[in-house]
Every structure is written in C-alpha cells, then in structure tokens.
Amino acid sequence: MTIMTSKEQGIPAVLCFRRIPDGVREQAFSLGFSDQALLFAVRSDLDLAGEPAEVWTLVAEDRIAALKAGEPRESPVGPFLLKDIQKVRSYQKVGSAFLQVKMDGLYVDVARFSNAERELFGRVARHIQRRIEGQPLPESALSAQSDMRCEQCGLPLPGRKAQCPRCRGGRGIFARTLGLMRPYWPSILLLFLVMIAGVCLDLLPPFLQKTMVDRVLKPEPGAEPLSGAESVRILLMILLGLVVASGGRCLLNIFIGRTTSVIGTRITKELREKLQAKLMSLAVEYYNRHSVGSLMSRVLWDVDYFQGFVTQVAQGFMLNMMLVLGIGSMLFFMNWKLALLVLLPIPFVVVGTTFFWRHIYPRYYKVWDSQSKTAQLLSGLLSGIRLVKAFSQEDRERRRFGATAGYLQESRRSLETSVATFNPIMGFVFGLGGLIIWYAGGREVLQDKITLGTLMAFFGYMGMFYGPISALSMFSNWVTGFLSAGQRVFEVLDATVVVVETKDARPVSHMEGRIEFRNVTFGYDPYAPVLKNVSLTIEPGQFIGIVGKSGSGKTTLVNLLCRFYDPLEGKILVDGVDVREMKQQDLRRQMALVLQEPFLFRASIAENIAYGRPDASPLAILNAARAANAHDFIARRPLAYDTKLGEQGAGLSGGERQRISIARALLCDPKILILDEATSSVDTESEQEIQKALTTLCRGRTTIAIAHRLSTLKNADHIFVIDEGRVIEAGTHEQLLEKQGVYYKLVKIQTELTRLEVQ
C-alpha cells in the first residue's frame, strides 16, 4: 500500500514515504490540482481495464482524479468536483474492486484495484465520503494497520487478524510433535536404553553362529580338535546363548511394544481432546469454510499418525539407525573388503527411493482427499435421506457415490500398485548384493582366506543390515504421510479464534436483561456489511419483535448478541456492559435460543431437555416439559422420558421437536430469550401449542422474537422493522399500523393471504 499526503490533516507524516511520480504531478497540475490543496494520494495496482499499472488517485479539497503513471501518458479519470459527487463507494466485483463516485444518479468508476488493496480503498471511500459530508477527517483514518498483513514483518497473514506465523516463532511439525511427547520423557528415555540393549542382543546370534560353525561343526584347519563331549558342551552353551539372546529380544520387544502403545494412545487421546476443544472454541464462521467431513477425518484418522510417530521414534527410525550403525561396524570389523561390497547396492537404493517417493507422495495426499470426500458425501447423503427419497434421486446418488468410491479406489490403486512395483525391485537390488557376497566371500572361503563360519555370520549380518536400510529408505514414505496429516491437525489447532475472550473478562452471575446495540456495523464478509450502523435499545423484561424480509439481517442481530461474531464497528451492551468484556460462558448461560429447526441430539428425551443443565433434577425436567406443553406426548411414549431419539430428533413431529427445544430453554431459566422463527415451520395446530408454551417461557424475561408470522407479535412491547441491515421502523403494533409504512404493508399482505387461505 502506498499513501502520500501533502497536508497533515489528521494523516500522520509517516505516510509521506513516497512521492507522486513527476509525470503524474505535472498532469495533476494541469487538471487544477495544487500541492497546497492536495489532501492525499493513493496508489492502486490496476488500471480500469484490469491491466497491471501504477494509478494514482488524487484527492484535493475540491476535486478527485485518477492518473496513470508512465508513458505514454493516458487520459485521466476525472477530475470530478467534490461538490458534484453525491456518494462514494468501494464496489467489490469478482477478484477486483472499484472506487466509484455517484454523480447525476450514476456510479462512475474512478480507480480499480486488486483485492490486496481493497482494505485501504474501503477506508479511502469512507474518508472521501466524510469530506463530502463536511465531517472532520478522523485521526489516522487511512493509516490504520492492515488486518491482512503482519505489522512487524509484512508477511501476508493466514487469515484476518491471525497471528503472524513467522513472528510467532512457530516450530516445525516434528518439533511440535516432540513437544507433545515432553511429559513422557522418562518413559521415552527408558525406551531408548532398552532399544540399545535390543540392538546388542541382535548382534549376538550371528557371532554365536560363527563360533558354532568354526569351533564345533567345521573346526578351522590347524585348530586344536575338541573331544565329542566338549563339542556337545560348547554346542549346548552356544545354543543356550542363542536362546537367551532370542528370549531377551522377545522380552524387550514386548516392553517396547507395550510402552509405545501406552504413550502413543495417550498422545492421540490428548490430541483428539485438544482438537475437539479447539473446534468448540472456533467461531461459527470457521464452519462455513470447512466441511464437517474434512474436520471429522482430521480428528478421527489424521491423529492416528501421531501414534505412528511414537512407534517410529521407538521402533522405526531410531532402531533402524542403530541397527545400521551396529551391524555396519560389525561387518567392517569382520571383513572390511566384503563389507564394502555389501554397501554396493546402497547408492542405487538411495537414488531409486528418492526418485520414487518424490513421485509417489502426492498419491498419499490423494488417498486422504478421496477418503475425506467419501465421508463428506456419505454424511450429507444419510442426513438428507428423506430429501433424496422425496425427489426419487436414489439412482443419481448411487451414481454420485459410485464416482466418489471410484476416486477412492483409483487413488488407492495408484498408490498401492506403485508401492507394489517398487518393493520387489528393491528386493531384487538387495538380492544382487547378496549374490556379489556369495561370489566374493565364496572365493575367499575356497582360498582359505576366511572361514565358512565367518562367511555365514557375514550373511547373517548382511540380512540384518539390508532390513533396516530398506526400512530407512521407506521412511520418507511414512514421513510424507505424517507431515501431511500433521499439517492438517496443526492447521486446526492454529486456527485463529476470531471471537476472543479477554483475560480480564468479567464474570456475570446475574443479569437484568437490558440490551443495547450502539452503532453496530457488521458483515460476514467485512467488505459487504449486513448490518449498517444499527442502534436499538431493549429494556429488561420487554417482549421485542423483529420483522423484516429474508436476508435483511434479523438473524445476524441475534448472532452478534450471542457473540458468535463480533461487530466490525459499534458495541453491543448487556446491562450497560460491552459483551466483549463479559465471560462468554456467563453471557450465553443467561440466554436461551429457540431456533426454527430445533437441533436434538441422539440421546434420550430427558437428556435433550437437560442439555443446557445436565444436573437438573428429574422433577425440574418434568416441570419444564409440562410448561412447554411437551409432557403429554412424551408420557404417551412407551419409554416416556427415556425414549432414545434418532438422528436430529427422528421419530418426533416438527411441533414435538420444537416443544422439546422450548422445554430445554425453559429449564435453563434464561434472562434473555431469543426465538428465531420458532414457529414458522410447523402447522397451525402445533403453532398454537407452541405459542402457549412460549407464553409461559417469555414471562419475566427479555424476549427477542424474530417472526415472519406477524400475528405472533401482536402483543409485543416493541417491534423493530429491519431492511437491508438498517432499522427502518420501530414502535408497537398499533403505532406501526398507524404509520402505514413497511410494517403496515407486511401486515396487509399477510391478512390478505390468511383471508385467501380461509376462502
């Protein structure tokens, strides 16, 4: 971003770091600009046709123009006199945006900029608008820190207001995983020591075998012959040694396996809990961006890689490294010439493996992607099974699932066939190494340079040597899978919690229920506000109706009050305290939400009613259900309150589900009650039942009811009519009817509709 200013009208001098190019300056003078009158200049990165360019938007006290730097000099946009401009806006298109001025009822493009500049130009538009309206220019309005770049290092941030990953001093995935293992370091140290003991035991058998061949079975020529009894005694001793080595290894393996499993499962459990806690703390907005299937697959499957990490540390990488070093030394100790020949296949293996895994590891990603997509599709399909059946789309869904299953099959096939081809080839290369040793070692035995026992021991060690080498060459395979899973897991753990509770957030034990929205502006996309400068006050105990068309911003009001999101501008106060200064749990504990589509868990009816108050007594649950007009239909069920509900309350009618959700709200005894279209999806008879329940529920509480059916708001103390994110009317039912405005029209339409229905 480049901003240049010639005057210090609320804009800090620090912004004067770049001059306007001379050509632009000259052109500006010819258009009536002067250094004295120039308020500020902003550089954008595109011309109006969308070509990369350096374009300067100059704003003077009385005019605005956009000039392109460089040769050949092009016609300027403008100048437009500020007195002719009715409005200024930053208008978002696809991938770029425009600074537009409204003149003669038309929006005219002044400058175009890529999305990287839209934050700045959003401020520029507001700044010019204030200038036109004759308002003072706020201090540092243009120089406010960007939410998209790190203040210190300038690195683009992974998300709006996210922590800078560079300045945070983030560690790599391996380092962070090792960090997770820190609490278990004594066990891990013990594992390490046991592993060394295991490697020593592994080295023993070939050595004993050599002794057995060279001293007992085929004594070396010239060696002192042993008596029969002596030979048997030594044979038994060696065999005993082999049994001890093998038995000891067996015990160590049991210990290593069990300890690894204990540590690994603990780490994965802790990690799953961390992920779940993190997912709970993330704003609703995060779930708009990520599919449930992909998040589930991280918690369920990706975390398993972390158990693999422990196994790798204990039994994989470390063990194999030790074996390679231990056995390699042994080979060189026995015969360095043969040992060098043993190393011959290794360069081929290393080159082949590197080349192979570079091409194979994207296939691991594809397998994960196909698994995640299959889970996603299946989850959507099963949740929407009624819709699929209602529209007779079973065949289409079968085909769709077939295609996804085909993708899964193809990605697995591609991976597994590649691995299945690679492994035998590596086996063959290692086999060639063995053949070389047979030839070279056999010649040395025939020439009596080494004993048969030495050659046999050599073969024993060689088999043990290639095993770890092969495993190490496959290690990159595992690392790839682990890194991709680790990246996905840490992505969730590192996600920015947008709605943050401050350290000094106030606990709230009691609430009166006074609510105030003070100049609140908010948009899910910050560049497209849904609520625009909304101000309203609700007194404790009032029953408030909120009315408006779909998409007008009614539910957004509620989302902000519950603090699912924070406003971009303005404040929401409850009992005079900004909700951002309250403990989130305390705030939400004092509120209850009854939604249009009540969500019920797969649990008993009683557990669903007591969801917000798990310690509620059975009598309290019965009372809540009775007050919500739910008791009778529950009691008629064979298992009454212990009836287990299906997915999302399957087995209950819409009205029954809604009454259970009202009972749930009642049991929490909230000070603020929010009814978001609570009766709009049920039939008239159920609605009457629910209305009766709601009358009980609302008594003595601040109630905010969003409703399309205006008849339900007749008795409201106050009604706010929202349109396009603004409160356009407010008053009682009667006052609004008298006004004959938007509310009046809506009532008229609904009365007409009801009359038609009756006819």
Added chain:
Amino acid sequence: MQAPGVQVYDDARLGQVGVRLLTPENTNLFEGSFSLMHCAVQGDTLYRGVYAVVLFPVSQPDRFISLRYTDTNDRNEKEREIGIIDDLKVFSQEAQDMVRKSMAKHYFERRIIRIHKIENRFGLLFFKVETTRGKLDFVMPWRGDRAEDYGSSGKVLLDAFDNRYIIPDLSELPEADRDLLASFIYW
C-alpha cells in the same frame, strides 16, 4: 409419442414466470453519459449505468449474461436485473463490444499457465507462477478453503488477499508443474 415412464416437463410454462430474455429485437444497448452502458428495453424504461454478469462463468462463459443496474432510486441502492442475454453473438458488434468490456470489468482473474516453484513456509505457500499477464509471485495460506474446484477439471487458488488465480484445466499444465501443484494442492 411420449415413452412410458418418461416425465415430460413444461418448461414453456415455467418461462412465463421466469427471467426476461433480452434480444436485439427488444433491447437497444448504447454508450451514454460518463461512457457507461445504457440499455433501453421495448415497453420498459431506459436503464443507465448497466453492467454485465455471466451467470455460468465456468460452464457457459459466453451465454446467459445478466444485465444489471444499481437502482439509485431505492433507499438501499439495490442491484436489479434488467434481463438476460442468452446469446450475445446475435447482437450488433458494437453492443457485443460494450457487453464484453463490462464483463471484463466484472471479473479479474489471473490465468496460470506455468508453475515454477511452490515453497511451504510457516503454513503459507509461496508460489512463483507464469500467468497470461506475465510472471507473478503470490502467497496463499495452505488451507483447504483457499483452493476450490473450477469446473470439472480446473482449480481456482485464492491468495492471502482473496486475489484469484485460475487454472482452467489442470491437464493443460506441463506434467512437472501438475505434479508440483499436486504435492500441495491435492484436494
């Protein structure tokens, strides 16, 4: 004759309550004040400051173009649709040029033709690419929501500022570039 069991849909009936189609016979497009596109529809009014939006930008980029305007008489300045051009080619060359110019203003996407380097640092992917507009570097958070499908065989990458980088068809990238991309963007 209708085959047994085959459902026949009355799309013509739906058309009576559907969108308004703009044709050269009922629509006159011309450049008006401030060089903005204006549109006069027979039996309707004159719309000023009109712009074009493609309704199927991936699957039907040359058809179904919605002509829209900002209703400055409305308190909330709503965007409204005048009608839809099914096939732009039937309009005069002048009108076609105006609509195409407007479409070019609506969309700003860089088309990637080569991927030279992708580096993962701090959970961000640093791309060095070649686009139809020249070489470019950009930074993209390494997250699932930053790379979306574009049609059946393409991808759209969103950088840290939501700038859009399109690969219309992955199979048209050189194999090495495709493999490089697939090592990071595999979903």
